[in-house]
């Protein structure tokens with residue numbers, strides 16, 4: 001069989017982690033190479049026996065910037081009654097109640113996480129608050145576990161840097177969203193010389209890298225909201 005030109009193979013290899021690949025000489029699609037974890041073990045602390053107590057304290061601490069500004073963050077999303085929202089990596093549910101109140105009974109919130117004890121806490125809290133529009137969803141490492149074309153808005157707060165397989169995951173999220181849907185992505189600034197050493201070590205990618213990765217999955221960057229200092233607040237559209 002005739003081999004494709006060397007340059008085509010190089011391009012193919014470069015793209016293989018992200019897309020299936022075919023060359024002019026070989027129209028057969030080469031199976032995509034499975035994406036490797038960009039941060040093995042980053043979610044391991046969430047499955048320790050004391051995780052629920054520990055991370056309820058950590059994630060809901062009033063010293064956390066996004067907890068301090070929770071209402072402004074939710075106001076800036078631009079939620080409307082009846083919307084279907086996915087809180088991706090909902091954690092212990094810091095944002096779930098406020099989002100659920102704003103979309104109302106005709107709307108819905110899917111609180112997606114990979115940690116079962118966090119999901120249980122979200123269910124209990126929704127029940128205690130009388131919120132019937134919240135569904136806690138067991139997500140997957142590489143996929144949202146939600147129906148395709150089912151969501152108007154995805155919200156990710158400090159979750160992106162915990163996604164181990166970002167290209168695979170973001171393509172799943174793209175499919176989950178309806179055309180013209182919105183992705184709001186908040187994550188830590190990562191600026192050498194400015195960001196704390198702890199965050200520099202914990203968060204693998206800076207804002208520009210995240211923007212490029214999310215665009216690679218098909219999203220279009222729309223705007224940035226200047227609301228926070230330690231975190232950036234980006235809005236993408238799913239075309």
Ligand SMILES: C[S@@+](CC[C@H](N)C(=O)[O-])C[C@H]1O[C@@H](n2cnc3c(N)ncnc32)[C@H](O)[C@@H]1O
Nearest residue numbers: 059089090091094113114139140141157159162
């Ligand atoms: C730093 S916490 C943020 C939680 C919440 N968004 C908040 O701001 O309080 C990151 C969350 O992402 C979740 N996570 C990591 N990988 C995930 C995946 N593939 N799908 C869904 N959630 C994921 C973790 O379990 C964790 O709850």
